[in-house]
Each structure stands twice: as structure tokens, then as C-alpha cells.
Amino acid sequence: MIGSLDLILRLVIWFLLTANLSVANIIIGICVALLLPHGKTALGALKDWLRVLWEIIVAIPQAYLEAFELIFRPHMQENITMERAKPRRSPGLVFLDIFLITFTPKTIVVKYHEEGWYEVHRVQRSRKR
Template structure:
């Protein structure tokens, strides 16, 4: 429950980019008013690993943004990536968020069988 509220607030603050008192109050209200799902068990190890991936993706996002500015990216491609097994809905959502957070990638589809379809922009055409 608490992790769900923190996740919702974090997403709210990332979307609004506003830490004013009124926005914090609105974010808290929205976080509590959204429907709650029954809790799913996930290990702390998975959450810590995901936080590490978040830090890496922030650095990667800045690196990719600079690459896009300096070097043109004229090509695009689709890739398929496997979702780690036994992921809760929250962790799958965060995986999608982290992939889409970087400027060169976006998740197009999540397959219930455990696959993401990812669109990437590329500097060079791949065979």
C-alpha cells in the first residue's frame, strides 16, 4: 500500500514537474483516490535492483539526448525483450516506464506471454 502511494506520487511529480504545495496536495489526493489493487508480493531485492536500473536509465537518458543532438538518427527498428519472470504489475509498469524514459526507445506493446515490443531509433541501419 505504501509503495503504491509512493509510486503514484513519484509518477505525479515526474509528470507535472511541480513541487508547489497545491500540486503536492493534489498528488496525494489522486494517489489515494485511484483504485487500489490487492498487494502482490515482490522481494526487496527486486525493488532495489529496479532502483539501480532507474539511476542507470537517468544517466543513459542524458547520454542518449546528447547523442541525438550531435549525431543524426535516421533509422528505426523494432526489438522484442523478455520480461523477467514472476514480475508484479507494478514492476512491469516500472520496466515499461524505464524503457520509455530514455529518448531512443519506447514500449509499443506488452504481450501477456511476457514480452515487450520496443521501438528504437538508430544511428545506422542494421542488417
């Protein structure tokens, strides 16, 4: 049986995609969440889940600030960096990490490397020389 946090994550994604909270859609969402394949990885510690969820909540105002900054002071410099993923992450936590990085307008995860690295595309203000 999949962990309850993974089930909740799958249901939240289902409801965000369908934008429908009818009884039929809830039943379909539960069936889809249970039928999706899952690995034999250990469930991430509750502390890790809570930390990532808190970081997402904190990222919401940051995303608005970055959006206004991009509107009023355009960023012209781009670069791709490699960021180390935290060790021993379940697939659900990896998804939330990628979501957190991609949520803000200045960054997007281009690729996740199985060795534990995120390839992140960033836009920045060009430095005056």
C-alpha cells in the same frame, strides 16, 4: 490496503504531474493514491524494487549520452523488437520497467503484451555496407 511502495510510486507520479507540494495538494495526492484501484497481485520483492530504482539512476547519464549522440550523429534506421519482461512482476514494477526503457531517447515501449513481452521501438545508426 495497497503496499507502501505502490503508494509511494503513486504519490511520486502525482507530484511529478502536478508540480505542486502544497499541503492541499499533498492531501489530494494521498486521497487519489488510496482511491485508485489496485489488483490483488503480490507486492514485488524489495530487492526487485531497489534493482529497478538503481537501473533508473544509472539510466540518467545514459540518456544524456544518447541525446547528444542523436544530435551530433543522427540515427536513420528504425526497428521494433520484442523484449521479454521479467517474470512475476507487480503492476508497479511493470510500470517502472516501461519507464526505464522509454526514459532513454533511442527506445520507447510501443505496447506491453500480457504474456510478458514488451514491444520496443528503437532507432539505430545505419550500418555501412
